Amino acid sequence: MRRAIVSLLLALAAFASHAQAVRVGSKADNEGALLGQIVLQVLRHEGIPVVDRTQLGPTSIVRRALVNGDLDVYPEYTGNAGFFFHRESDPAFRDPRRAYALAASLDEAANRLVWLAPAPADNHWAIGVRGDVARAAGLATLDDFSRWVRAGARVKLAGSAEFVESDAALPAFQQAYGFTLRGDQLLVLAGGDTSATIKAAAEGISGVNASMVYSTDGAIAVTGLTVLDDPRHIEMVYQPAPVVREDVLRRYPAMRAPLEAAFRALTVERLRRLNARTQIDGEDAGKVAADYLRQEKLLP
Incomplete structure (x- = not known):
């Protein structure tokens, strides 16, 4: 009887631990896989339990999973908030700082989602x-x-x-x-x-x-x-940023600083080089992400 109780307690503890794990998603394209691996590996290094759901699907599927509570964090692009909230014509989405601020405020109010600081790269x-x-x-x-x-x-x-x-x-x-x-x-x-x-x-x-x-x-x-540069800013700004459920960020506040540091160094030129390794050279996104994070001294 005692052995059965111990086994039950261990099983409940394992279930509780898994229930508290952060479910990390990403889009299914090459860049989505790379950015998802960056998020996943940063969280693991911080000792945060994770469930790998990267390369889940296109924007519509990943976004719905996050809003519905089936995912906890994934990399999204600031300009897509213009489509999520039917604000495509808003001039704020043509300016990097205003696009981020507006995306963050709209999603916080509507869905209790937090946009962490975006990368400087603009994927338009x-x-x-x-x-x-x-x-x-x-x-x-x-x-x-x-x-x-x-x-x-x-x-x-x-x-x-x-x-x-x-x-x-x-x-x-x-x-x-x-x-x-x-x-x-x-x-x-x-x-x-x-x-x-x-x-x-x-x-x-x-x-x-x-x-x-x-x-x-x-x-x-x-x-x-x-x-070619677009000096009239016809295209919306699409800077990638980790978007996380507010309750999950409260549970693991230590995730913010390293995730923002990981995205802060992703310039257009840097992201192109990393994408080339997966798209052209066929390297595994996890390996490319790990190499990048080591270069930034975010992994040992």
Whole structure:
């Protein structure tokens, strides 16, 4: 009888410990896997019990799991709060500090979710131009690109149907910067894989010399594409940040400082290099995350 009671108590203790563990999620894409591993490994190093639910799925699934209490923390992008709260046109989401402040205040009030400080990297849609072409034409911004297109340059851009057709992507750039790409100047590829569009531009496939990109794409780091600045801030700011349930942060307040330190060092250039290791070289996201955290002295 005594042995049975001891076994029951041990089982209850194990269940209670698991119930208190922090469930760490992430999106299923390459960058999501990397950022999720950074969160997971930081928490483990702090002695916080964790359950690994990284690479759970797309934004809609991961976000719903967090709001419903099925996840405790995952990396999200500040600009997505504009969509969550139907504030896409709010100019605050075009400015890094205001975007973070607004995302944090809206989610705290509506869902008791806390946005920790974001990375400086901004992962938004952009246009990249083959490096040698950009240097020869003096292209650094979308204003330069507009001038180049309007001057009759031989421009051909590869992008997904979503990028070419979405009001938030190429049409928005064209309207704001005053240029138009004809149908024969576009190579529309199935799906949204930017590695395919970047490859087309870098290798000049079918005459392509420009590409849709996400600004933290790993392929940028190895192909030498020039990513054009968006000085009019047409795109919303998408800085990644850990988002955690308020009750979980109260339970484990020690998670805040190391998580913010881990994200603070993720510049665009740094994130591109890390993404290249998973996207291009095929390295495991957990290993890449651990190497990064060791470099930042956040892991031994």
